Amino acid sequence: MLRSIFEQFVQESPVSVMARGLMERVFAPERMDKLFETHAKVQHQQELLFSSQVDLMSLVVCGIQKSVHAAYKARATNLIVSTTALYKKLCGVELSVSQALVRETASDLRVLIEIMGGEQPNPLPGYRHKIVDGTCLAATDHRLDAIRLFAAKALPGKAIVVLDPLSKLVIDIILCQDGHANERSLFDNVLSGVQPNDVWTGDRNFCTAKFLWTIAQQKAFFVIRQHGSLGWTELSTLRALGQTDTGNLFEQCIEICYEGNRLKCRRVVLKLFVPTRDKEWEIAILTNLPLSHADAAKIAELYRNRWSLETLFQTVTENFNAEIQTLAYPKAALFSFSMALVTYNILATLKAALGSVHGIAKIDAGLSDFYLVDEIQGTYRGMMIAIPSQQWEIFRTYSLDQMGQLLQQLATGVNLKRFLKAIRSPKKKRQPLIVDHRHRHVSTARLLDIY
Template identity: 50%
Template sequence: MSRVAFYSKINGIEPQVSQALVRYSGEQLAPIVEELKGKQPEILPGYRVKVIDGNNLGATQHRLSVLRDVAGGPLPGKSLVVLDPILMLAIDEFPCEDAYTSERALFDQVLATVEARDAWVGDRNFCTCKFLVGTAQKKAYFIIRQHASMHYEVESELIEVGDSPTGKVFEQDVIIEFERESIKSRRIVVHLNEPTRDGETKVAVFTNLIKEEVDAILVSQTYLKRWTVEGLFQVITDTLECEINTLGYPKAALFSFCMALVAYNILSVIKAALRSVHGQGKIDAGISNYYLVEEIQSTYTGMMIAIPDIEWQFVSTLHLSTFAELLKQLAAQVDLKRFASSPKGQKKPKPERKKEPNRTHVSTARLLAQKERDRKLSLLNQQPSNVVKTPMPQALRS
């Protein structure tokens, strides 16, 4: 297939097809993760936690004829992504070609997938009466951060219920109503030990989880799982290149994004296999996604040349338990040191940059030479007083 034919093909892939790929990968890979016993620890036993968040695709190049005389960055679409934080799999995706469409316009599609005993975790963009009431009507549950414009009726005063790792926890009973349907809910407020990066000192979330089954402190800790989806977006953006800025057509850009989600799911299975053999702590804290992906990318082409396609056909006939055992055998041979992540040190504050009049640039070589001269002068000045100092070389004086 030529490149022209390839791009023509992906430019016409309907978003529903891309969505189906993500769903299919989640359905097929979930049993493997479970068989490997590579899941993350349960935080809400008896519920299936689903973390949802929106993502705007980055601006593309102005290659399309309709974009060549446009100054603004062309946005090829957006999507809502659903992550299972226990399996660490992207299990659903809701694509939208129009980047200006509000996330809330996609809520009907999300509500159609809600199942009983789900526990949906989301940020304040999902805090609407329609979404919360609609979720409860499906006999499902929500842990959604409060939006400033959210309307609710207070039934009781805030009372302190205890301390969480992030701060003091308070809760009260409230009622949320939508189109004459009302539900009883709880409003849980955490007075933070440290402000958020936006300077907020408290965080409030709504939940309809039963108080006797799930206390307020556990609700606040479960909400912290929302950040796992931010990690997903970082991996598929920085490591799996989900945004290809040459793909201007929305359908092609969304397809590329969904293929990155599929790749993320495969990466999660690999890490689950490593976790089952080497332990959760070593893998979650010490393995670099970047190095793992780089290894796969660099060896795949040569491996497929050295090992013909026919040699891989036996894998499709393996029973689930046998396949999981094969993954464990391969994982046991992995040298984790080769894929160790580099711990990040504390960021140094940026120094104030000095501007020189009438200069828009500097010579790096001259600055380095000046630094070396200053270093040598400093060493000379540190010599003991009883040591006879030799005259400074002419090169240093200049």
């Protein structure tokens, strides 16, 4: 009977089955508990295992349960601790554990995407691309005594996220409990992850002499927007190199000095046809990539792809419950944000499976994250009632090859029309409103008869 019910879900909502199978594989309890034991320094497992915390938070960040307390009640029969004990555990999850959760799960998912052939085309073969950006977590409720009397919004933390644009996975995260900390205070942690042949892309906040010099010293490369405060020496004048669809291209050779060391690099300038949202008409990009491998147009394209990380933050914010207002303690807030990024990685892997079957470009251009997540959220709770959790444990034993084959098999049955983006027509210029102080209310029916 269970087999027939499972087959019905495979037929009607294969993306939900794909998502649940991936979650079972990624959040396998034995693996989560081992991760905790390896990276935790202060906390202990005791009665509430780390795998149980991950299970609860996965329901919350996915939007399947509306709050931590609702998730606790849904799992109450399987837990022997109180809600107070649960919240205390969440408030003490160490940053090293949250960071390891993102890194280690992303490592497996990236291999899985490679097995399925779901990676994006590499614009620079032979190089590994990494996009880096920082984000500040949204303010929480004033639930703690320390912040209750302050009218100002309380920020629970900050994170620097590293994205692999080929797999579209978040592969690393650096967390900080101080919501007002300068991102540059975390740069040493970012630089520790630089490897030879990396190409790091970032906005101008990452444009410091030390950051650029260290990347170059590691035999890696950068494509980073120039910051106005960076000192540099002109070695050649700007020369015109044609234009792109967004502006005219120029390039020159410059030199940057850091602690007596000199670094020569290229300065690519894009003079825009239309200003940015900050009313800027010019974008200057610094790079040490060799001209023979990447001309000015390619550098501009690589920097433009930096917006994929901004899109990721928007997707996580709009489709997942990443920033839970009731989790005011920094460690708990950062743990929930890390869980949301892992959940996003699961969604990215699901889309990669669809892309490997239906075409990567087709999935990127037309598929809506909103409709995918809505389908999974709407089906999940009913599916878990119809098919008990014990029946899903088989996915924990699957190798990555077996998991890739299963995902592609399920992907063939997905009706993509159900998840296509809604294409809107261009916005029309809004006409000035008619203000009549003598008539503050109008009748819709009468106006429809007139117009």
